[in-house]
Amino acid sequence: MAAPTMNNRMIKWFDDRLPIFTFMHHELHEYPTPKNLSYWWNFGSLAGIMLVVMIVTGIVLAMHYTADANLAFGSVERIMRDVNYGWLLRYIHSNGGSMFFIVVYIHVFRGLYYGSYKSPREVLWWLGIIILLLMMATAFMGYVLPWGQMSFWGATVITNLFSAIPLVGDSIVTWLWGGFSVDDPTLNRFFSLHYLLPFVIVGVVVLHLWALHVHGSNNPKGIDMKGPQDSIPFHPYYTVKDLFGAALFFVVYAVFIFFFPDYLGHPDNYIPANPLVTPAHIVPEWYFLPFYAVLRAFDFDIWFMPAKLLGVIAMFASILVLFVLPWLDTSRVRSGTFRPVFKWFFIILIIDCVVLGYVGAKAPNDPLIASQESVQAANDEYNACVAKADAAGKNGEEECDKPFFVQYVHLGQLTTAYYFFHFLLLLPILGRTERTLPLPTSISEPVTKGGAGAGQ
Amino acid sequence: MYLATGAFGALGAALAVWPLIDSMNPAADTLALSTIEADLSAVETGQRITVKWRGSPVFIDRRTDKQLQEAEAVDVSRLRDPQTDAERVIKPEWLVLVGICTHLGCVPLGQKPTDDRGDWGGWFCPCHGSHYDTSGRIRKGPAPTNLVVPVYEFLDDSTVKIG
Numbered sequence: 001m002a003a004p005t006m007n008n009r010m011i012k013w014f015d016d017r018l019p020i021f022t023f024m025h026h027e028l029h030e031y032p033t034p035k036n037l038s039y040w041w042n043f044g045s046l047a048g049i050m051l052v053v054m055i056v057t058g059i060v061l062a063m064h065y066t067a068d069a070n071l072a073f074g075s076v077e078r079i080m081r082d083v084n085y086g087w088l089l090r091y092i093h094s095n096g097g098s099m100f101f102i103v104v105y106i107h108v109f110r111g112l113y114y115g116s117y118k119s120p121r122e123v124l125w126w127l128g129i130i131i132l133l134l135m136m137a138t139a140f141m142g143y144v145l146p147w148g149q150m151s152f153w154g155a156t157v158i159t160n161l162f163s164a165i166p167l168v169g170d171s172i173v174t175w176l177w178g179g180f181s182v183d184d185p186t187l188n189r190f191f192s193l194h195y196l197l198p199f200v201i202v203g204v205v206v207l208h209l210w211a212l213h214v215h216g217s218n219n220p221k222g223i224d225m226k227g228p229q230d231s232i233p234f235h236p237y238y239t240v241k242d243l244f245g246a247a248l249f250f251v252v253y254a255v256f257i258f259f260f261p262d263y264l265g266h267p268d269n270y271i272p273a274n275p276l277v278t279p280a281h282i283v284p285e286w287y288f289l290p291f292y293a294v295l296r297a298f299d300f301d302i303w304f305m306p307a308k309l310l311g312v313i314a315m316f317a318s319i320l321v322l323f324v325l326p327w328l329d330t331s332r333v334r335s336g337t338f339r340p341v342f343k344w345f346f347i348i349l350i351i352d353c354v355v356l357g358y359v360g361a362k363a364p365n366d367p368l369i370a371s372q373e374s375v376q377a378a379n380d381e382y383n384a385c386v387a388k389a390d391a392a393g394k395n396g397e398e399e400c401d402k403p404f405f406v407q408y409v410h411l412g413q414l415t416t417a418y419y420f421f422h423f424l425l426l427l428p429i430l431g432r433t434e435r436t437l438p439l440p441t442s443i444s445e446p447v448t449k450g451g452a453g454a455g456q
Numbered sequence: 457m458y459l460a461t462g463a464f465g466a467l468g469a470a471l472a473v474w475p476l477i478d479s480m481n482p483a484a485d486t487l488a489l490s491t492i493e494a495d496l497s498a499v500e501t502g503q504r505i506t507v508k509w510r511g512s513p514v515f516i517d518r519r520t521d522k523q524l525q526e527a528e529a530v531d532v533s534r535l536r537d538p539q540t541d542a543e544r545v546i547k548p549e550w551l552v553l554v555g556i557c558t559h560l561g562c563v564p565l566g567q568k569p570t571d572d573r574g575d576w577g578g579w580f581c582p583c584h585g586s587h588y589d590t591s592g593r594i595r596k597g598p599a600p601t602n603l604v605v606p607v608y609e610f611l612d613d614s615t616v617k618i619g
Binding site: 156157163176179180276282307311363365 | 477480481482483486490506508510511512513555559560561562563564565575581582583584585597598599600
């Protein structure tokens with residue numbers, strides 16, 4: 001690649017000493033990009049835009065926020081009421097978290113459908129998963145900062161997950177808390193890390209883009225670019241397309257900020273944190289609900305492993321399985337477009353994840369189908385039967401038939417099992433057995449018959 | 457030679473990192489707040505009170521005879537975390553528990569007479585549905601162990617020191 005021609009002598013002088021203009025020209029201007037990218041390819045740059053929005057609003061919010069268990073809640077209310085445009089900054093930031101996740105989830109599922117994790121993009125994929133994990137940690141700690149009831153109890157439940165680790169679990173939890181419960185030391189360190197981690201994410205995003213630019217973007221056909229006929233320069237074609245997508249995205253984002261600013265939040269978080277009262281129903285933010293459902297799916301022990309540890313392992317495994325996905329999916333065809341069977345299972349996987357999220361929002365032992373009243377009646381009958389048998393000197397719990405109802409937790413178990421089935425069993429087998437459709441010889445071929453592929 | 461240098465460097469780095477890691481453990485002033493005394497003189501039979509110890513609620517339950525009988529009548533071998541009621545109390549009338557569900561740390565309901573006390577009349581954790589009996593033992597739900605009995609002693613008939 002030749003250096004760009006530079007007419008401005010100042011810029012040329014600088015570029016000779018630090019070739020940053022040449023670098024930007026290569027990577028943002030002439031960077032050859034597949035010419036068939038669909039709008040599904042907008043979400044990577046949207047995620048980058050959201051990261052910038054979150055960092056900028058976060059830095060300004062931090063100027064007004066006080067990380068102290070007695071003052072945090074009040075300082076957030078002050079931002080909402082007294083700080084100039086504080087309400088706007090906070091709503092941009094709090095809804096921005098949700099927007100960031102929706103964009104990233106679409107970006108991930110785009111990659112899952114079009115096989116963007118496959119050779120030679122495995123490291124690119126790994127870096128993306130690391131970004132996702134860092135985002136989750138950042139979002140979780142950010143949600144604690146307003147120090148409302150959901151903040152406090154969310155932090156309590158999630159940090160308690162680590163107590164499931166054998167032997168050292170309790171020491172780790174005490175270390176995480178800096179005390180014997182979630183309290184002031186916890187809040188302070190969460191603030192510190194919530195400020196740090198976004199910049200770590202920036203670092204990993206740089207690596208993610210670096211890895212991307214080595215082999216270039218995947219594309220809806222999932223086949224490699226075979227020559228200059230198959231590509232167009234990034235600028236102006238994709239800069240314009242990304243900006244257009246961003247404009248539409250900001251409309252949706254603004255609707256939330258200005259019309260439904262608390263729709264994605266939880267009203268309990270406008271109650272100051274109270275360590276002595278747990279809210280009736282602790283739910284995480286929507287973007288964690290599927291993982292929460294996986295966590296709670298294990299209400300039984302297996303061998304020596306208690307249910308709590310299993311749930312924690314399963315929850316982390318649901319993301320870590322993505323690291324080995326490039327080797328689990330044995331199909332040599334990247335794009336789902338040419339995989340007629342995979343396509344259907346991909347749709348089922350999306351439905352599965354949505355159902356997991358739905359289950360995550362519900363109380364696990366509520367009946368799924370039967371009405372609350374009929375369950376109550378059956379339970380009363382059972383308890384009466386047990387009491388009667390116990391009074392007669394028998395073992396009531398063995399004598400009486402326990403009523404069984406399909407509960408949300410059962411649906412959670414089914415969908416969790418399917419999630420792991422998809423990655424661990426289905427994809428390895430499907431890759432070997434599926435008859436894929438014939439691939440076009442080049443990106444251009446389906447459009448201009450005998451285009452780039454035949455022309456070479 | 458490389459190995460020795462590397463090992464020495466790694467040891468040095470670990471020693472340098474340790475203060476950073478240990479600084480996140482509870483500080484001296486946090487540890488200093490680790491005992492409290494509770495006055496029991498105003499607690500009626502059947503009443504439950506909550507006191508705060510190390511940032512967490514502690515349940516003190518002056519049990520009725522009925523609750524006591526229920527707690528003692530249980531066939532211990534059928535429990536997930538087998539413990540007799542006698543092992544969990546100093547004076548049978550007074551049950552002292554850390555009010556933190558052993559599952560994921562919510563505060564179980566049951567301190568108020570109007571609360572849902574679960575199927576065994578003890579405590580019920582609303583977060584993930586663990587039921588505890590009148591001895592604070594896990595009977596149903598995801599929690600792995602009984603509610604924790606803190607270290608405590610009776611200073612006199614109406615004062616208990618926790619911690």
